[in-house]
Amino acid sequence: MPFLSLLASGLALTSLVSAVSKPFPKFGEKQFSQEFLDGYNLLKQIGSLGPYSNRVSYGVDRNTPAGCEVDQAFMLMRHGERYPDASLGVGYVAALDKMRFSNITSWRGDLAFMNEWTYYVDDEAMYSQESTTGPYAGLLDAFHRGSEYRLRYGHLWDGKSVVPIFSSGYERVIETARYFGQGFFGYNYSTNAAMNIIPEAVTQGADSLTPYCTADTSYVACIYEYLGSTLPPLEVAAARFNTQNPGLNLNASDVSQLMEMASFELNVRAYSPWIDAFTADEWVAYGYTLDLGYYYCFGPGSEYQIATGQVYANATRVLMEAGPEAGSMFWSFAHDANITPVVAALGIDVPEKHLPKDTIPFPNPYRVADIVPMGGLITLERMTCKATAISDAGVFIRAVLNEAVVPFNSCQNGPGYSFPLANYSAIIDALPRFDETCNIPASYPQSLDFFWNYNTSTQYNYQKGPIGYQLTDTDV
Ligand SMILES: *[C@@H]1O[C@H](CO)[C@@H](O)[C@H](O)[C@H]1NC(C)=O
Ligand SMILES: *[C@@H]1O[C@H](CO)[C@@H](O)[C@H](O)[C@H]1NC(C)=O
Ligand SMILES: *[C@@H]1O[C@H](CO)[C@@H](O)[C@H](O)[C@H]1NC(C)=O
Ligand SMILES: *[C@@H]1O[C@H](CO)[C@@H](O)[C@H](O)[C@H]1NC(C)=O
Ligand SMILES: *[C@@H]1O[C@H](CO)[C@@H](O)[C@H](O)[C@H]1NC(C)=O
Ligand SMILES: *[C@@H]1O[C@H](CO)[C@@H](O)[C@H](O)[C@H]1NC(C)=O
Secondary structure: OOHHHHHHOOOOHHHHHHHHHOOOOOOOOOOOOOOOOHHHOHHHOOOOOOOOOOOOOOOOOOOOOOOEEEEEEEEEEEOOOEOOOHHHHHHHHHHHHHHHOOOOOOOOHHHHHHHOOOOOOOOHHHOOOEOOOOOOOHHHHHHHHHHHHHHHHHHHOOOOOOEEEEEEOEHHHHHHHHHHHHHHHHHHHHHHEEEEEEOOOHHHOOOOOOOOOOOOOOHHHHHHHOOOOOOOOHHHHHHHHHHHOOOOOOOHHHHHHHHHHHHHHOOOOOOOHHHHHOOHHHHHHHHHHHHHHHHHHHOOOOHHHHHHHHHHHHHHHHHHHHOHHHOOEEEEEEOHHHHHHHHHHOOOOOOOOOOOOOOOOOOOOOOHHHOOOOOOEEEEEEEEEOOOOOOOOEEEEEEEEOOEEOOOOOOOOOHHHOEEHHHHHHHHHOOOOHHHHOOOOOOOOOOOOOOOOOOOOOOOOOOOOOOOOOOOEOOO
16 A cells, blocks of 8 residues: 555554564565556446446545544445346347347357357346346445445444435345445344335425436437447447358447447356457447436436436435434435436536537546446545644535545535535535426425435335346335
8 A cells, every 4th residue: 555545544653653664665566556547447438337346536535534534424326236127138139139040150250259158148037137146246246335334434323223224116226225234234234224215206206316307308218319329330340240250240230239238248247258349449439328328318418417416415415414413324225317417416527518429528527437337326425524734623525426535626625625514505505406497296295305204114124025027116
């Protein structure tokens, strides 16, 4: 560990002293790697579809700054790695069938692996479900995060209270919440965690982890404008495969299906040979179509989405102002498209200009893989800090996105590039309101209530009986 981070993480002084008493190493490993390969990591090119990866950080220490203590933590996490939805699987199987029915007996070139490979969904019941096998398995991710957060935020639990965990009513989201809870509470999960399942129904209005902007009438159609768009050189890949395998007749839309199918493979398996069949540049182009879709449909490119993110952002602000007496931990679970609005509302990764649709900006200011990969999460920390050389004593806020601290450009004068709570409140006050902008019918709840009126029952802590075939929406 580099010396600076040792200091910043507040490691005991004694271990520093003993480290100094030995000579600094002159041979062997470099102190600092000269390789930064984040950009070549495929996980950064498949947006929201692939396994979790930490956000590329600015180097700000993730640990709590000296003199501060986190006294409230708010986490909004996406479900973990998962199988594709059944509706997507239909397209993948059609493209794979087209290959199969070309009657090629020996695959060549970039597709030579097809002589051995089989589709990774061997039980159709698993469509939509969290994955349980492979090194990137979703349930593993959720349990791991819970266990890691217990180390980080365990001091927020008094060791006796029953703590609510909030999940939207969708099978894979609920399972993520349960496994996170078991990681966090360990043997105390069965008695001290209380799963609260908030239905995903539109009629929940603002009292939801998945608020739906009724005014945003193009919401559902929007994403199809971008996914599989022709921006990536898909026909180039198709022509390459077809030339290498005479008789094969793939086209650009087949290739789009296959790239999406490949991205999901890693959620289930350690290795996807499909990833290697495409070039690095093709993945860059493919990933950008995902960025475009999230930006314009679920993110800061849509005023409706910023207003949608206001619901959660405002709720955290009200709780932060009330302080830890109102609750010290708020662990919440929903989907990617429910987190991107919150990130946008907080002003994180909001480019100055709209993303171009006909060319890729380098650097790209809106990278979905850094915002909502599978298992992606945004954590807001309320910290009480003593006076330091750079700031007065007070209450400060930090945003941590996929385990990287994201300072706010408008205010960063607190310890660890945090900023005063008053400024957080001002940022939230300036947002468009969900109830007004989204035209929420008067009969639906106009504000979020479940953070205050939750259930302490443990009745939903475990799945009862088998998970239904391709189960998605559920309130149990
Ligand atoms: C593949 O073989 C089947 C069975 O012989 C035949 O019906 C089909 O037309 C062939 N497909 C192609 C693309 O030649
Ligand atoms: C938490 O679990 C441990 C291990 O089973 C147990 O000793 C302890 O009493 C539990 N705490 C509560 C509050 O149930
Ligand atoms: C590609 O082929 C499939 C059928 O094999 C067809 O449905 C689709 O429209 C074709 N796409 C393009 C862009 O030609
Ligand atoms: C932060 O809050 C203080 C006190 O309310 C205010 O004076 C200052 O202008 C705010 N700064 C920003 C960048 O909002
Ligand atoms: C903020 O949230 C609280 C609690 O849900 C609610 O009472 C209040 O109306 C909300 N304010 C805005 C501006 O949405
Ligand atoms: C709260 O728990 C009670 C039983 O203890 C149950 O009937 C009710 O449906 C639960 N409500 C929610 C929102 O979980």
